[in-house]
Amino acid sequence: MTDETPRTDDEIRRAVIDRVREVQIMGGDPVSEQLIEDVAVEDGIVTFTVDFEPVSRVLADRLTDQLRGAGLATDGVVHVRVEAAGSDAPETGLPVSGVDSIIAVGSAKGGVGKTTVTVSLARALSEAGLDVGVFDANVYAPDAPDLLEAEGPVQSSPSGKPMPVEVDGIQVVSIELIAEDGPVAWRGAMVHDVVKDLLGDAAWDDRDVLLVDLPPGIGDAVYTIVQQAPLDGGLLVSTPTDEGVRATQRTAALYTANDVPTVGVVPNVVGSVADAAGPFDDADPETIADDVVEAAYADLEPVPFDPALREPTEASFADPESEGERAIADLRATVESFLEHEAGPAVPEDAVDLRGLPPETCHRQVVTELGVTEGPVSVVMRGEPDDLVSVVDESLARDGRSLERTDVEDLGYNGWLVELEPSSPAAVSEPAT
Template sequence: MTDTNDTTTVAQPDDATLSDRVEAALRAVRDPAAGLSVFEAGFVEDVTVTEGEVRIEADLHALDADTGQGVVDAMLRAVDDVDGVEGVHVERASPSAEGRASVGAFDHVVAVASAKGGVGKSTVATHLACALAADNDVALFDADIHGPNVPSLVEASGPIHATDDGDPMPVRRRGMDVMSVGLMEDGAPLAWRGAMAHDALSDLFENTAWENDDVLVVDLPPGTGDVVLTTLQDVPVDGVVVVTTPFHSAISDTGRTVELFRDNDVPVLGAVVNMAEYVCDCCGEPNDLFEASTDALDAPVLAELPFTKELQGTPEPGDVPESVATLGDRVRTALDEAWTVGAPDDAVDIRDCPPEERKQRVRERFESLDGGGAFTLVSDRDPTPVGDFLSRLAETPRAAFDIEVRRATPDDWVLETTKP
């Protein structure tokens, strides 16, 4: 602390009082996103003053390249204006791997997929990540290595820095981690063959040093190729959100994609129907862009998003359109219920039964019901053939039964019907 006594002040070394003035100047420099001083934001690691020369050690890895350079420029200007400063230099501190997580450390991993390109999958993925960031520490991984659009959609830019151990670090976007091969390439087309794509993606999945570790949102490439299968092998995906438009071929293809994920033991959290309608700017009337039923999806519809300029803008972590905020809430709920079967207490559960006991359990429960009674069966395999067995038990044609079979989780099926 500087002594206010004039005699004492004159006797102190010049560097001591100059250090106080330099620090005061730096405290006036703010983090543009958080509104904190560079000290409060943790950007300044150390300040040394020697014979009028000021050296500032700054850790700016949490900022994207443009914002970080802006903070550096602001610190240089602030300190250069201090009387007695002969020169000033900002040295960026080497980032540390301490406290950083691998992909396996996330509480939840949500993949966003589509059967076709051009349905708005990356737009949904980036908006969903920003919606989840309202209540969670979120990371966004762009696994679409042939068309990495995430950086431009969230306005994130490189360069990618590395930890002391050489692991790539994600770019920070207002508290959200973002990683994409698009942050490391020079804008040239990426024409990688299968093995190269597999190795590049596996390396990023394994070695990226994440700062956040609550929820990881993975933007998959369209279709069901090598990159999608690599992701399912390398990453513990807790659930997938499929994106489609309400166009008949897109709906049909998406239904097959749903089955692919379930066959790979990945819960399908639900579907997002994008570009569901367009609201006329002139009259305000909504208009359907396509005419198709979503019944073939075999998945709950989490959201029907309109074709609107609002969803074409840049999403901000924690600040998204209302329709996307609702989608985020439904995805959180779906994650909590992803492995829940949702059958009534009196359902017949044959998942752990020996084969010879399964029919007996079904028979006992079905024959105990009065006509019009509800019958529910939970099985670890597709129970559709049970309909024929029930028909024989009731001595009633199979067509008399209204039977619904649904795959509740990747491992569980539910059959529901009513005894004639």
């Protein structure tokens, strides 16, 4: 007789999915109804990622209980967690999930090289080991896919979200990868909806940083992103011309008005390499930066007119040889420093993600975590941390325990980080003799 007990994580995962298919909800099972975005198994711990959007609050609690039961009924499973799809997306504004940090690259002046800088920086960050995404926000003249040699079409996830095209490890979303019928006359409300659908709903896959290539001007796409997206910072790009500087000042003012920190000003095509004559050989890069913005995180080295940057996929930024490649490598180092020291507080990797879960499910999950974990438990959540602490206190009190320590940290648009440390179970007194 063959031993069919699942032993590896992959075998356990398949067995769990088979059991979940037996759960009946909304006229079908959670898998066929496309409510399950992912099932992950590691060391006997099953994590369900669930799309709660089509589910009412009552059904959401029932669904999580059934998933927990299906998981624990599977051999090899020691613990079950339920997470909400898109849990890291902010609750307001333009939600973006699946990315740790977002940097916009902009200038109201067209033709200053924003896309070349964006794509080259993306390649440099990727070569340095970061998981990078690029969102091409220029709905009128999208160029980023061509420079990255990305080809569509964009596919949809089981829940209907656009899935980025991946090329050389970089994920890319652009209207160029979707629109197959030629130019479209996008107008105000349409632009807002396109940006929301492509940037906010895209299924970005665990990106360390997302670079947003803003279109020129101060139009609907730019306003939507700068005012509503959870930007950690913004880069500015300008050529050394009076009109270029004046236009970039407008974008700098928009960053400032919306509390978007300026990483720095990239003086582009300032000077040239030895074997290529550039259009602005005599410009002063420091004057450009000072004229564009009063305060920035760092002063950036100018990027010379370098033919090597015309094809970023052929350039090397980890081992730069040309002056242009070295300038982009320096820019990468500055952006990495900014992300490390100035970007918003990050969610610890060991924190249990409760964002997006119904309140009752959130509370029960924490109580369960405390029952299977020795020592403190860290969770990231939305809603009121005081309500969670109250529920946990009541649950522990029934076992004669209490919370010895509770730390709460505001993570901004990422929610709340709550660390709970319960007391040890009370020792059972020996009977008197």
